[in-house]
Amino acid sequence: MNTDLIALQAQLRDFMNTKVIPRESEFVGHFGLEKIETVRSELQAEGRKSGLWLPHLPKELGGLGLPWVDAYKLFIEAGRSMLGPQAINIAAPDEGNMHLLHVVANEAQKERWLMPLVRGEIRSCFSMTEPPPGAGSDPSMLQASAVKENGVWKLEAKKWFISGAWGAAVTLILAKTIEGATIFLIPMNHPKIHLKRVIPTLDHFSPGGHCELDFDGLELTDDDVLGEPGKGFDYAQIRLDPARLTHCMRWLGVAMRSLEYAEGYALSRSSFGKKLSDQQMVQQMIADSHIEIFASQTMIEHACGMLDRGERVRHQASMTKVFVSEAVNKIIDRSLQIMGSTGISEDYPVSSFYKEARPFRIYDGANEVHRMSIARRAFRRAAERHT
Numbered sequence: 001m002n003t004d005l006i007a008l009q010a011q012l013r014d015f016m017n018t019k020v021i022p023r024e025s026e027f028v029g030h031f032g033l034e035k036i037e038t039v040r041s042e043l044q045a046e047g048r049k050s051g052l053w054l055p056h057l058p059k060e061l062g063g064l065g066l067p068w069v070d071a072y073k074l075f076i077e078a079g080r081s082m083l084g085p086q087a088i089n090i091a092a093p094d095e096g097n098m099h100l101l102h103v104v105a106n107e108a109q110k111e112r113w114l115m116p117l118v119r120g121e122i123r124s125c126f127s128m129t130e131p132p133p134g135a136g137s138d139p140s141m142l143q144a145s146a147v148k149e150n151g152v153w154k155l156e157a158k159k160w161f162i163s164g165a166w167g168a169a170v171t172l173i174l175a176k177t178i179e180g181a182t183i184f185l186i187p188m189n190h191p192k193i194h195l196k197r198v199i200p201t202l203d204h205f206s207p208g209g210h211c212e213l214d215f216d217g218l219e220l221t222d223d224d225v226l227g228e229p230g231k232g233f234d235y236a237q238i239r240l241d242p243a244r245l246t247h248c249m250r251w252l253g254v255a256m257r258s259l260e261y262a263e264g265y266a267l268s269r270s271s272f273g274k275k276l277s278d279q280q281m282v283q284q285m286i287a288d289s290h291i292e293i294f295a296s297q298t299m300i301e302h303a304c305g306m307l308d309r310g311e312r313v314r315h316q317a318s319m320t321k322v323f324v325s326e327a328v329n330k331i332i333d334r335s336l337q338i339m340g341s342t343g344i345s346e347d348y349p350v351s352s353f354y355k356e357a358r359p360f361r362i363y364d365g366a367n368e369v370h371r372m373s374i375a376r377r378a379f380r381r382a383a384e385r386h387t
């Protein structure tokens with residue numbers, strides 16, 4: 001590992017320990033979205049001057065320009081707190097949206113939306129999922145539609161579970177058009193976007209919550225189209241391949257920190273005449289968690305190498321997402337179990353991590369759907385071998 005990266009990791013660990021993790025105590029019990037917004041902007045003020053801002057984005061965008069095989073280590077480190085990715089501007093959904101805008105947006109769109117996102121001045125959201133009978137796991141069920149007449153697009157859509165929508169400045173929205181699925185870029189203060197509700201959910205740490213939105217006959221121009229009409233699903237994939245992996249990185253940080261609390265507890269707590277750390281069933285839980293962390297890191301690093309070489313990682317990102325999301329949930333669950341009632345309390349963040357991590361098996365594609373896609377690809381290859 002190069003010495004610059006070791007120094008950056010140490011710097012980020014120090015930043016997390018001194019600036020970020022101490023703020024977690026403000027989030028015990030009930031807190032609102034306003035609170036997250038305030039702490040987020042205060043931490044970003046620190047993050048901007050920390051020299052750790054946007055490690056993976058090119059230097060011309062104000063990032064550190066690190067390759068993924070290096071940047072992923074910083075994503076894991078920042079992931080040790082739910083607030084860490086916010087502080088250095090690598091949190092979802094902005095991080096995935098910045099990547100997509102960087103790759104696909106035209107110069108005017110980059111100036112209007114990408115640059116303020118990069119500077120952390122605004123937030124964004126990505127509107128794809130719809131209430132039944134619209135698109136969820138199956139994107140071909142997309143109901144949102146935009147029809148073009150006399151040069152003006154008219155958009156009708158109902159979307160829900162849109163992370164970050166409350167307080168976001170812009171949404172990327174997927175709708176069907178005559179050309180196929182198309183992504184539009186729309187300011188969230190548009191008078192015909194109705195934020196119906198912030199949906200009450202199991203998790204609480206997403207800035208802007210998860211929202212239900214109606215898009216009620218918005219009139220849009222070609223300037224609001226991202227890239228080419230009809231390429232929306234391709235663009236969604238450009239966003240999702242790295243975005244699935246970065247979710248894995250951030251959640252792995254959470255799992256590692258949970259395990260550290262469990263190890264500390266097991267070393268200090270005795271039961272039936274010996275330390276918990278000497279109880280074999282506890283040892284098994286600790287060992288299984290370390291095995292899963294190592295396997296997760298290895299999968300992420302492999303996929304990062306592919307990203308750096310410009311290779312498509314769709315299959316590998318799917319496999320990594322399934323494995324890591326399940327591993328992370330198991331590791332946090334075991335950690336909480338080892339800590340007994342202490343794990344359930346809010347004296348430690350493990351109980352909060354338990355709630356926050358559960359949705360990861362559903363979003364970015366439910367794990368069952370990834371398994372279906374992985375198996376389909378495997379059978380396609382098997383069929384080719386047999387012809």
Ligand SMILES: Cc1cc2nc3c(=O)[nH]c(=O)nc-3n(C[C@H](O)[C@H](O)[C@H](O)COP(=O)(O)OP(=O)(O)OC[C@H]3O[C@@H](n4cnc5c(N)ncnc54)[C@H](O)[C@@H]3O)c2cc1C
Pocket residue numbers: 093125126127128129135136137138160161162163164201203210359362363364365366367368369372
């Ligand atoms: C916390 C959170 C944040 C989110 N953020 C966003 C966001 O920012 N933007 C956005 O557009 N969406 C977002 N989503 C939505 C998310 O992408 C969808 O929940 C996900 O795609 C699944 O769609 P669905 O909820 O409609 O489930 P459904 O499609 O109704 O599926 C329900 C369940 O059925 C099972 N299932 C479905 N298909 C199959 C299959 N082929 N084989 C086996 N089992 C299957 C799976 O277990 C799945 O969980 C978010 C969701 C959550 C929970």
